[in-house]
Amino acid sequence: MFKITKKYFRLYGLFIKNCLIAQMEFRGNFMMSLIVESVYLIAKLLYVLVVFRTDLHVDGIPPEGLLLFIGMHTVVTGIYVGLFFTNFMKIPEYIKDGSLDLMLTKPVSLQFMASMRYIDLALPIPDIIVGFILMGIGWYAMSIPLTFLHLAGIILLLIVSIVITYCLMIIPALLSFWFVQTGSVSEISHSVWDANNFPMAIYPSWVRRIGTFVIPLFLITNFGPMFLLGQLNWLHTGLAMLASILLFALIRLLWKQAVKGYSSASS
Template sequence: MLKAWLSTLKSYFIIYLRFIKNCFIAQMEYRTNFVLGIAVEIAYLFSKLLYVIVVYKTDLHIGDITPDGILMFVGTYTIMTGLYAGLFFTNFVRIPDYVRTGELDLLLVKPISLQFMVSLRYIDLGMPIPNLAAGITMVAIGWNALGIPVTFYNLCVFALYLAAALMITYGLMIIPALLSFWFVNTGGLAGIFYAIWDANNMPMPIYSRLIQRIGVYVLPFLVITNFAPMTVMGQLDKGLMLWGAAAPILLLAAVRLVWNKAIKNYSSASG
């Protein structure tokens, strides 16, 4: 059983590497667009850095979090923005079109998981570059300024919560696309989720207790950029640490259930 599961996992990993290769070849055919995409993302990044400038100029403190700590949060948000844009965004915006045009009919006959195919097929290799570079730099600067020990434990915990954040990002941001199986236009809902995503730009203590509870336990968007820095800063209790590990698993399981129901509800464009 385990051997078969590992073999399937290996097959999907090889397929995903092929997706990356194909996307790289396609993007390199239009190198000017590739470079311009990076340039546009750098421009957006500078607008995000205005937050950091204001934080340091005003010596902003959010509870016990100093400007250096806030820099770690903004850096984590920037890293996750790059990962979301590169791995998921292009795929999620295509799903409603697959449903509306009937292109999903062609994908249904592929001998691999349909959810895997439609949600992970396209990878943007340019947009994440400036965000990842800037985000990692901000986290490193904040980490060093706060005097957080660079230990194997701290690095592993930070990386694990980033991995959990990536799974939560997938689970939350695919919701508007899944609802397109029932509703013709989910653009308004997608806009709400993008606004929720932007709420991660600053530490969660700036929000009321009610919003924090909703953002941690109901729609766990606050877990995405808060739990990794809060853990290494010693500001996350054991209960929340356990929830940070459990939330992505529960969310992905719920998304899988909704996906299966959505496919059963799907009727092809040909009727």
């Protein structure tokens, strides 16, 4: 098990190295990506100005506390864009042009190759930096103690957020094994993703139940800040971790089922 894990870590390191070399060959594109994402982020931060100018309170949480939610959403968005977005967009292309045939011959997991091969090292930088700054400001403004337990809890829930993000956002790509056009599903998923920018308390109770227990989207942005604000305990944190593991296992089974029904583009 250790040797297999080491093998995949080494392979992923090579992916990062190759992507970095490729992006550095076109430094202009790299810088343009940084600028474009920064401009998009500035527009997105208008949410913060609106929150503070209107003195918005959500479920008793003041504007300073809302920065934890906005920051968490921004950080996870950066991680998603950097690690997963490009790969998920390419999976339907692999299926259509037969590139998946070549990946099937590799002595590594096909899911790993198809969904983790490309890393964008430019787009996530502004999101991750600004997101952590917003969380830091909210953390300080809410007088939350900087303890080992708080740090451990937020790190664990950030990992949970990343796993759930991977599982939910790969679903449109998996559907392309059965359906030719899945672009509309991807658009819907990204629209729903943006709706997760604030505490789930702004939604009706039935929406919160669906977003927590059926499609656990709210676990991504909400559970970390709620833990820091004392609205969640370690039991909830453990249940969130268990949910992410079960969801990943479900996606793994769905992937295997999709590959079983895959017909080579060259056949």
